[in-house]
Structures are given as C-alpha cells and as structure tokens.
Amino acid sequence: MKIAFKINGKSITKEVRPSLLLIDLIRDVLKLKGTKPGCLEGECGACTVIIDGYAINSCLYLAINVNGKEITTIEGLSGTKSPLHKTQEKMIEHGGVQCGFCTSGMIMTTKAFSDKCIAEGITPTRDEVKKSLEGNLCRCTGYVKIIDAAEAVYEN
Numbered sequence: 001m002k003i004a005f006k007i008n009g010k011s012i013t014k015e016v017r018p019s020l021l022l023i024d025l026i027r028d029v030l031k032l033k034g035t036k037p038g039c040l041e042g043e044c045g046a047c048t049v050i051i052d053g054y055a056i057n058s059c060l061y062l063a064i065n066v067n068g069k070e071i072t073t074i075e076g077l078s079g080t081k082s083p084l085h086k087t088q089e090k091m092i093e094h095g096g097v098q099c100g101f102c103t104s105g106m107i108m109t110t111k112a113f114s115d116k117c118i119a120e121g122i123t124p125t126r127d128e129v130k131k132s133l134e135g136n137l138c139r140c141t142g143y144v145k146i147i148d149a150a151e152a153v154y155e156n
C-alpha cells in the first residue's frame with residue numbers, strides 16, 4: 001500500500017506491506033534509530049513516538065495507519081545544530097538517564113503530556129506527572145530522577 005505522512009516535519013511517501021509495524025518503518029526503513037524496541041508488546045513504552053499530538057507505542061501500531069498523519073520521533077525534538085528540547089534538557093539536568101534505553105520513550109511521553117497541559121494552561125501535580133509516565137518502564141529503575149525531570153518541565 002502507498003502511504004503519505006510527515007515525520008519530523010518532512011513529507012514522505014512510501015510503499016509498505018500492510019503488516020509492517022510503525023517501529024519497523026521508523027527504524028529499518030527510515031533509519032531513525034532513536035526510537036527503541038523494548039518488549040515489542042506494548043508494555044515498556046521504549047518505542048513511544050508522537051502521532052498528531054498523542055504518545056503512541058509504535059510497536060503496536062501498523063505503519064499504514066500513519067497515512068495522512070504527522071509523526072514526531074526523538075530525532076524531531078532537536079537537530080544536531082539546534083538546542084535541546086526542554087524535556088531533554090531537564091532529563092540531563094536531573095540525571096534521569098542511566099543506560100538510556102528508556103529515555104527517548106520517557107521524553108516523547110513527557111513531551112506529549114506537557115504539550116497538552118501547556119495548551120490547556122494546566123500545571124500538573126507530581127502525581128499526575130507520575131501517572132502520565134505509567135506506561136513507560138525503566139529497567140535501571142531510575143524513576144525518581146525521571147519524574148523529577150518530567151516535573152521540572154513546568155518550571156519557568
């Protein structure tokens with residue numbers, strides 16, 4: 001099937017087989033390796049990308065369903081020459097990265113949630129920030145610092 005979509009601001013048209021998963025389109029076809037394959041069954045959130053504003057597990061999403069949509073991956077948050085996105089800066093400042101395998105998923109989930117909160121003029125509580133990340137697992141168990149970082153996104 002032929003699909004047309006935008007990824008990180010770039011328009012793409014591709015012929016894909018109907019069973020191709022979005023994570024495989026992103027990593028293997030488009031060679032964007034920042035989106036990580038973890039459990040591949042919707043449990044860990046390592047593969048999270050943003051589609052039309054929503055954080056989505058790309059391992060559970062068929063590539064054909066991005067037709068007409070806009071995807072953002074971790075590569076779309078900052079270029080090699082542009083500054084880091086606030087979610088990335090806070091993750092570094094608060095020491096929220098250990099092995100880094102969960103990090104892009106944590107950041108994409110945090111970005112989708114913070115975009116929504118900011119658009120609605122809401123500053124979430126720590127519990128709400130924690131809840132927003134409940135679909136993302138960190139095998140290094142660095143949750144306190146990751147949550148500190150996600151909460152700090154709302155600081156001025």
Ligand code: FES
Nearest residue numbers: 038039040045059
């Ligand atoms: S790899 Fe997709 S949720 Fe774990």
Ligand code: FES
Nearest residue numbers: 098102138139140
């Ligand atoms: S930093 Fe290692 S899995 Fe989270």
